[in-house]
Amino acid sequence: MAKPPLSPEALAALYGPHPSHFPPGGWEDESRHPAERLVKTHCCFCGQQCGIQLKVRQNQVIGFEPWEEFPFNRGMLCPKGVKRYLQSGHPDRLLDPLVRTEQGFRKAAWDEALDFTARRLREMQERYGKDAVAVYGGASLTTEKAYLLGKFARIALGTRHIDYNGRLCMVSAGTAYKLAFGVDRSPNPWSDIPKAQVLLVAGANIGECAPITTDYIWRCRDNGGRLIVVDPRMTPITRNADLYLPVRPGTDVVLLMGLLHVVLRDGLEDRDFISQHTEGFELVAESVRPYDPLTTAEITGVPPDAIEKAARWFGEAERAIALHARGIEHQSKGVENCLAIINLCLATGNIGREGASCMMITGQGNGQGGREHGQKCDQLPGQRSINDPEARSHVARVWGIDPAEIPQGGCTAVEIMEAIHRGEIKALLSICFNPLVSLPDAEFTAAALERLEFFGVVDFFLSETAHFADVVLAGSLHEEDEGVVANVEGRVLHIPKAVDPPGNARVDWTIYCDLARRLGKGQFFSYKSSREIFDE
Numbered sequence: 410m411a412k413p414p415l416s417p418e419a420l421a422a423l424y425g426p427h428p429s430h431f432p433p434g435g436w437e438d439e440s441r442h443p444a445e446r447l448v449k450t451h452c453c454f455c456g457q458q459c460g461i462q463l464k465v466r467q468n469q470v471i472g473f474e475p476w477e478e479f480p481f482n483r484g485m486l487c488p489k490g491v492k493r494y495l496q497s498g499h500p501d502r503l504l505d506p507l508v509r510t511e512q513g514f515r516k517a518a519w520d521e522a523l524d525f526t527a528r529r530l531r532e533m534q535e536r537y538g539k540d541a542v543a544v545y546g547g548a549s550l551t552t553e554k555a556y557l558l559g560k561f562a563r564i565a566l567g568t569r570h571i572d573y574n575g576r577l578c579m580v581s582a583g584t585a586y587k588l589a590f591g592v593d594r595s596p597n598p599w600s601d602i603p604k605a606q607v608l609l610v611a612g613a614n615i616g617e618c619a620p621i622t623t624d625y626i627w628r629c630r631d632n633g634g635r636l637i638v639v640d641p642r643m644t645p646i647t648r649n650a651d652l653y654l655p656v657r658p659g660t661d662v663v664l665l666m667g668l669l670h671v672v673l674r675d676g677l678e679d680r681d682f683i684s685q686h687t688e689g690f691e692l693v694a695e696s697v698r699p700y701d702p703l704t705t706a707e708i709t710g711v712p713p714d715a716i717e718k719a720a721r722w723f724g725e726a727e728r729a730i731a732l733h734a735r736g737i738e739h740q741s742k743g744v745e746n747c748l749a750i751i752n753l754c755l756a757t758g759n760i761g762r763e764g765a766s767c768m769m770i771t772g773q774g775n776g777q778g779g780r781e782h783g784q785k786c787d788q789l790p791g792q793r794s795i796n797d798p799e800a801r802s803h804v805a806r807v808w809g810i811d812p813a814e815i816p817q818g819g820c821t822a823v824e825i826m827e828a829i830h831r832g833e834i835k836a837l838l839s840i841c842f843n844p845l846v847s848l849p850d851a852e853f854t855a856a857a858l859e860r861l862e863f864f865g866v867v868d869f870f871l872s873e874t875a876h877f878a879d880v881v882l883a884g885s886l887h888e889e890d891e892g893v894v895a896n897v898e899g900r901v902l903h904i905p906k907a908v909d910p911p912g913n914a915r916v917d918w919t920i921y922c923d924l925a926r927r928l929g930k931g932q933f934f935s936y937k938s939s940r941e942i943f944d945e
């Protein structure tokens with residue numbers, strides 16, 4: 410059974426988190442021994458992927474300089490980005506694989522840790538079947554790592570259960586955009602934000618969670634744009650709104666339908682756009698008919714005159730943008746909330762033009778690329794549905810296997826925990842995911858982890874979840890491997906390798922390849938570089 414070998418306090422004392430305020434070598438050392446080179450790369454901490462230059466000396470990241478020519482953030486960074494360079498040389502960094510013992514974790518050689526992991530995974534599958542093993546991925550992995558993890562689960566393990574931590578946030582927005590437009594992408598670049606006459610921000614604490622986007626909003630307002638914010642809380646961006654709609658939690662969809670009701674009642678819709686580019690408009694119009702301002706106000710708590718004003722501002726603007734994030738997506742009705750925003754934009758013709766759009770603010774570092782390349786339980790790489798026979802044939806051809814060998818769709822991230830509780834999933838391999846912190850019910854998650862007969866983790870720090878692991882494989886950071894990510898705009902960015910992983914830590918994709926070889930599937934994982942994975 411996977412159980413922490415020591416108390417959480419004892420493990421935290423040994424493995425962190427400990428604060429660290431100094432770069433490797435300290436400040437004085439940096440002033441006496443300046444950087445050997447600057448590496449133009451991106452901040453790994455959120456989907457905006459701001460440009461940054463890392464200072465490197467003797468294969469260590471020792472500081473940073475702004476990258477002022479990078480157009481997205483023009484040298485600006487938020488406090489997280491300013492501290493970003495401190496993580497690769499952090500004293501809590503895992504430098505070796507760890508194996509759990511009665512007394513705690515002990516360091517292990519790679520061969521021992523990988524042999525043990527492969528043996529336990531094989532034993533679980535021989536005893537309980539292929540689907541008794543599940544895989545968790547994460548949206549901070551580069552696209553190459555995310556792609557290869559999906560391939561590893563489906564070919565090396567042959568399990569249908571692989572899902573990732575983006576399931577908890579962006580998936581509802583991605584699903585809504587796919588339903589409405591056929592593709593899961595924000596339609597416009599961020600440079601359009603300052604061109605809008607009206608911005609509607611729904612469920613996005615932009616000032617604290619996507620700080621660089623605040624600059625785009627200020628530029629919009631400098632150009633005379635008006636800002637409407639929908640949020641139950643008075644966040645920093647809310648305090649600066651021209652119009653604040655204090656929606657009751659969980660009633661966003663009603664508010665958005667109420668806005669569309671007023672738009673249609675007052676004839677502010679774009680009939681030409683609707684007839685040329687949409688279908689099913691009459692059904693949408695019918696669905697919003699009951700939500701007049703008084704009814705909407707009663708349900709949502711937003712005053713009727715504010716609903717009227719917001720709808721008129723949005724409907725009368727020549728160019729309006731609706732920006733949204735986890736506040737409306739992180740709900741059991743997240744897809745419906747996003748579709749309601751999309752419908753408002755479609756009905757007013759605010760799409761497909763400069764300064765007119767609906768846009769989702771991606772959360773994690775590679776939230777976009779990570780979710781479209783095959784670590785979702787229902788998708789194969791390239792946003793292909795796992796149920797689509799043509800997509801299965803295409804991917805099988807690339808992988809050199811029979812389409813029938815690709816498992817069918819499996820459990821979502823939360824359903825995997827439920828299946829562990831039911832005793833259907835017995836082993837879990839997790840990378841770049843801290844479910845004990847991220848999943849909604851920590852006690853339920855901890856109890857599930859304790860039920861596992863084998864739990865393996867790939868990580869660069871010993872997270873709360875890794876406390877439960879039988880084996881922890883020391884992995885790599887953003888700057889320790891080459892790869893690509895897709896930022897909040899859907900723009901694909903190159904991440905160069907700046908330094909090697911420290912100590913005996915390894916680049917993540919080489920860990921999957923080594924495990925695949927031990928599972929007898931090495932012929933499908935013979936990559937020499939992440940570039941080869943990219944090419945595939």
Ligand code: SF4
Pocket residue numbers: 452453454455456457458459482485486487488489490491619620621
């Ligand atoms: S806004 Fe995001 S990408 Fe930019 S510096 Fe902050 S955390 Fe990093």
